Amino acid sequence: MRKIIHLDMDCFFAAVEMRDNPAYQNMPIAVGGQGRRSVLCTCNYPARQFGVRSAMPNHQALQLCPTLIILPIRMQDYRDVSKKVFSILHRYTPLVEVVSIDEAYLDVTNCPLNGGSATYIANAIRHDIYQETQLTASAGVAxxxxxxxxxxxxxxxxxxxxITPETLHEFVRTLPLEKIPGVGKATIEKLHQLGLYTGQDAIDYGETALTARFGKFGQLIFERAQGIDNREIVLYRERKSIGVEKTLIENIIGFPDCWQTLKSLTPELQRRIAQKKAFNRIKKLGVKIKFADFTQTTVEQQAVGLDMGVFQALLEKGLARDRTQAVRLIGIHVGLETINQEQQLRLPLEQTTSE
Ligand SMILES: [Mg+2]
Structure with missing residues (x-):
């Protein structure tokens, strides 16, 4: 059996605001856009007592709680805290899956720390996070x-x-089906109509009947109802190339027009490479050509940076593959050197969902 920890910061954005301004501690606060049509990112527990929830429109939240203070989003500050939190997680295992800015899965099956106990590891992580960020996190171990x-x-x-291998079966037997991630409002209504409320109900109903009713998702419900989930931890997926392409309004023919089009794509390619801070990772350049009959060809060559001479040679080579046809699309891209595992594990994804 594996040992997985799900770690989730408690009302993250609001918690950062309360930490930085203790006067907010016992007041209902939320973090969100400031417009009338904006929605809340998250809110603290005093606000939740009024029924305020994340993703709720501001005006609705203010109706429920007229004294609610909606603070603007300070994303850079939340990201800084997030980086600190993820660096703590990586002290315990390199197997950290970033779910969002404040949420992660860890596979600690082979972690030797804290006597190899996932429960003690989760405790230690939450302790470290509190010591180093003054913020609380909650954890699930299963x-x-x-x-x-x-x-x-x-x-x-x-x-x-x-949830231990010993308590797992009892836990899922009585588990309300709406707690299974992915079971939304529409699905739960259908399940209830069939008289299915718990894991045991789903097992009794049977895999065949569930699949007939819900397709592939029915099979998933049946698996989850038995406590089965074989999904691995997914590490940061690294970008291996960056490209830009353009479908032309009218097909063009001949090198000069194609070259003009290609050149017009380079500022956008440069912008995207800069955005990913990937200039020093370029290891090859490529040109893609789609001909009028939708056949396409890609030519690539090793290079250490953006080199228009290389792009020119590649375009000539690509066009030479079919001189009879007009061109309907031109694309350029760079292939990137992959960063080693150690480095890539230190890059939490930047997402904005928070709970
Ligand atoms: Mg959270």
Missing amino acids: PNKFLAKIASDENKPNGQFV
């Missing part, structure tokens, strides 16, 4: 991802919950 995710919610905020 033999797989979906159970760890459900578990992290059980004793929120500032708590943790453990």
Whole structure:
């Protein structure tokens, strides 16, 4: 059995605001856009007592809680805290899956720290996070991802919950089906209509009947109801190329026109490479040509930077592959050197969802 931890910061954006301005501690606050049509990113527990929730439109939240203070989003500050949190997680294992800015899965099956106990590891991580950021996190410990995710919610905020291989079956037997990630409002209504409320109900109903009713998702519900989830931790997926292409309004023919088009694409390519800070990772250049009959060809050559001479040679070579046809699309791209595993694991994805 694997040992998976789901770690989730408690009302993250709002928690950062309360930390930085203790006067907010006992007041209902939220973080979100400032326009009337904006929605809240997250809110603190005093606000939740009024029924305010994340993703709620501002005007609705203010109706429920007229004293609610909606603070502007300070994304750079949240990102800085997030980086610190993820650096703590990586002290325990390199197997960290970034779910969002404040949420991660860790596979600690082979982690030797804290006596190899996932429960103690989760405790230690939450302790470290509090010591170093003055923020609380909740954790779920389980033999797989979906159970760890459900578990992290059980004793929120500032708590943790453990599902062991021994308690797993009892836990899923009584598990309300709406707690299975992916089971939304529409699905749960259908399940309830069939008289299915718990994991045990789904098992009794049977795999064949569930699949007939819900397709592939029915099979997933059947698996989850038995506590099965074989999904691995997904590490940061690295970008291996960056490109720009343009479908022409009218087909063009001949090198000069194609070259003009290609040159017009380079500022955007440069911008995208700069955005990914990838200039020093360029290892090859490529040109893609799609002909009028939709056949396409790609030519590439090794290079250490953007080199218009190389692009020119590649375009000539590509066009030479079919001189009879007009061209309907031209694209250029760079192939990138992959960063080693150690480095890429230190790059949390930048997402903005928070709970
Ligand atoms: Mg959270």
